[in-house]
Amino acid sequence: xxxxxxxxxxxxxxxxxxxxxxxxxxxxxxxxxxxxxxxxxxxxxxxxxxxxxxxxxxxxxxxxxxxxxxxxxxxxxxxxxxxxxxxxxxxxxxxxxxxxxxxxxxxxxxxxxxxxxxxxxxxxxxxxxxxxxxxxxxxxxxxxxxxxxxxxxxxxxxxxxx
Amino acid sequence: xxxxxxxxxxxxxxxxxxxxxxxxxxxxxxxxxxxxxxxxxxxxxxxxxxxxxxxxxxxxxxxxxxxxxxxxxxxxxxxxxxxxxxxxxxxxxxxxxxxxxxxxxxxxxxxxxxxxxxxxxxxxxxxxxxxxxxxxxxxxxxxxxxxxxxxxxxxxxxxxxxxxxxxxxxxxxxxxxxxxxxxxxxxxxxxxxxxxxxxxxxxxxxxxxxxxxxxxxxxxxxxxxxxxxxxxxxxxxxxxxxxxxxxxxxxxxxxxxxxxxxxxxxxxxxxxxxxxxxxxxxxxxxxxxxxxxxxxxxxxxxxxxxxxxxxxxxxxxxxxxxxxxxxxxxxxxxxxxxxxxxxxxxxxxxxxxxxxxxxxxxxxxxxxxxxxxxxxxxxxxxxxxxxxxxxxxxxxxxxxxxxxxxxxxxxxxxxxxxxxxxxxxxxxxxxxxxxxxxxxxxxxxxxxxxxxxxxxxxxxxxxxxxxxxxxxxxxxxxxxxxxxxxxxxxxxx
Numbered sequence: 001x002x003x004x005x006x007x008x009x010x011x012x013x014x015x016x017x018x019x020x021x022x023x024x025x026x027x028x029x030x031x032x033x034x035x036x037x038x039x040x041x042x043x044x045x046x047x048x049x050x051x052x053x054x055x056x057x058x059x060x061x062x063x064x065x066x067x068x069x070x071x072x073x074x075x076x077x078x079x080x081x082x083x084x085x086x087x088x089x090x091x092x093x094x095x096x097x098x099x100x101x102x103x104x105x106x107x108x109x110x111x112x113x114x115x116x117x118x119x120x121x122x123x124x125x126x127x128x129x130x131x132x133x134x135x136x137x138x139x140x141x142x143x144x145x146x147x148x149x150x151x152x153x154x155x156x157x158x159x160x161x162x
Numbered sequence: 163x164x165x166x167x168x169x170x171x172x173x174x175x176x177x178x179x180x181x182x183x184x185x186x187x188x189x190x191x192x193x194x195x196x197x198x199x200x201x202x203x204x205x206x207x208x209x210x211x212x213x214x215x216x217x218x219x220x221x222x223x224x225x226x227x228x229x230x231x232x233x234x235x236x237x238x239x240x241x242x243x244x245x246x247x248x249x250x251x252x253x254x255x256x257x258x259x260x261x262x263x264x265x266x267x268x269x270x271x272x273x274x275x276x277x278x279x280x281x282x283x284x285x286x287x288x289x290x291x292x293x294x295x296x297x298x299x300x301x302x303x304x305x306x307x308x309x310x311x312x313x314x315x316x317x318x319x320x321x322x323x324x325x326x327x328x329x330x331x332x333x334x335x336x337x338x339x340x341x342x343x344x345x346x347x348x349x350x351x352x353x354x355x356x357x358x359x360x361x362x363x364x365x366x367x368x369x370x371x372x373x374x375x376x377x378x379x380x381x382x383x384x385x386x387x388x389x390x391x392x393x394x395x396x397x398x399x400x401x402x403x404x405x406x407x408x409x410x411x412x413x414x415x416x417x418x419x420x421x422x423x424x425x426x427x428x429x430x431x432x433x434x435x436x437x438x439x440x441x442x443x444x445x446x447x448x449x450x451x452x453x454x455x456x457x458x459x460x461x462x463x464x465x466x467x468x469x470x471x472x473x474x475x476x477x478x479x480x481x482x483x484x485x486x487x488x489x490x491x492x493x494x495x496x497x498x499x500x501x502x503x504x505x506x507x508x509x510x511x512x513x514x515x516x517x518x519x520x521x522x523x524x525x526x527x528x529x530x531x532x533x534x535x536x537x538x539x540x541x542x543x544x545x546x547x548x549x550x551x552x553x554x555x556x557x558x559x560x561x562x563x564x565x566x567x568x569x570x571x572x573x574x575x576x577x578x579x580x581x582x583x584x585x586x587x588x589x590x591x592x593x594x595x596x597x598x599x600x601x602x603x604x605x606x607x608x609x610x611x612x613x614x615x616x617x618x619x620x621x622x623x624x625x626x627x628x629x630x631x632x633x634x635x636x637x638x639x640x641x642x643x644x645x646x647x648x649x650x651x652x653x654x655x
Contacts, residue, residue, distance in 0.1 A: 021589050025586075036338055046350050057607045057611070061334055065338065072327050093386060097379050104375065104556060119557075123557060131385035131549030131553075132549065133550075137547075137549075141553070159564065
């Protein structure tokens, strides 16, 4: 019973309002666009012989990006378009997706030190576990993937690992 | 032109080129047959393996994978009603009912042969249009190139999503990322917070992250949905010639349509397939059969989506403008090998485009044979557990990124773009405009600056030259039409 409850908890889908997610993403992108604009402004003082310097094009991009992300934010928060929209975004198996992302980040960042055999082995084990794989296959397949990756990249393609 | 074509066919005297075609075709079928994976992911995963091979071998392998993935997408659509690619959705509408009627072999035969005919006819069109187009493009000034790139980006942003704003945001993200690195004209570093960024954002790791690693996270998410069991098939080799005689007009019309739609940036194989299916139904003598196992429906969809592959290659080869995410990735691969697609390609490296033409023709019998002989095995591919697929894709992504520069920097880029890609997919922000803008960004900016400098600082130069004006007008109309539709739709809310 205990196992069922914990499994059910892990499998619970995370449901977010579509417009809410849109608002969050647009705020993030708006912030990035403003940062981009702030970085682009000093470039305007640099001239490259012509009228258009290295800062003009990024400035244009920043302005359009700020306008579009602001528009998306307004629309997702407006009563007329956003708040009455009942659509939901479902993140199925959200915890496992998060675990998967953490495994990819952790093993990926240690790729050079773990090498072409152990890094794929460990990562494959983690990802297969996140994909609900249990039992013998979880023990047998990842080392095979590690071996295949090692043969392909190191022996056949000559990729160098320190 | 014929001499160059002979050079293209002559490239196949090198066994490695032919092996490349076989490998590409085999992997393409494999990728295409697996629901959820597609040509874009397949081509991005294959790029790391092409770093060390001859450019011609690399190009032939990537192009044959691209074409074969469209063939393969139909197999799972017909047998398990789960299209391997978006372009095979229309195929499933008639293919799966035929499987339920015990005619899976017939449906597969028609789909594979129609795909082959689509590629064959469209490559003839590609051959006769790409060369004149590239010669015409030699007269393009910087203002025309700028306008062409704007038009390409605008069409992609609109076709790839229902939302104009999100398409535009994706385009701006791509353009913003393309400005990272040392400015080519002034040498000033822009947005390069680390010296690793001085050469710009590495394209292949970014693509691997956006399309492949984000797919891994989606696979983890969907791993509790049941996978289909493949159906049995029979009679794949016993299809009377009369069937194809009756389909001749459908095949010709759909191949032509597929090619033309494939040329339009962003339209691609899925739109070609849906439109061709719709027109085939409208002009058919038996429209009531559509959706219940019509061979016309299968041949219309399949010949069009494969013809769109050749169509998408036309702007890539002749103008250096990618028409789809897959061709944007192929451009990236060409650049890695020091080949710059565009009008000069036909004079500087004629062996590349003509070998592509030759490879598309040679691929027809090869892919038809691989498809027909291996149909029951390709069908089994769709049964491979998602857990194993996700692990393999993730490992190839990170190792492929590492091998691009033998350093950890591209790996970090891949991981960052993988997470970004997953979040964007969830927020319904299209990925295609990001890639296209990333590829076209430099060309867009360079030509913009060059045109303004040549005109003595006159920004109206883009509206004064007729060609540039036409291209920009198309871009503006393509933004305005959906905007007007949206305003009309929301008027009565």
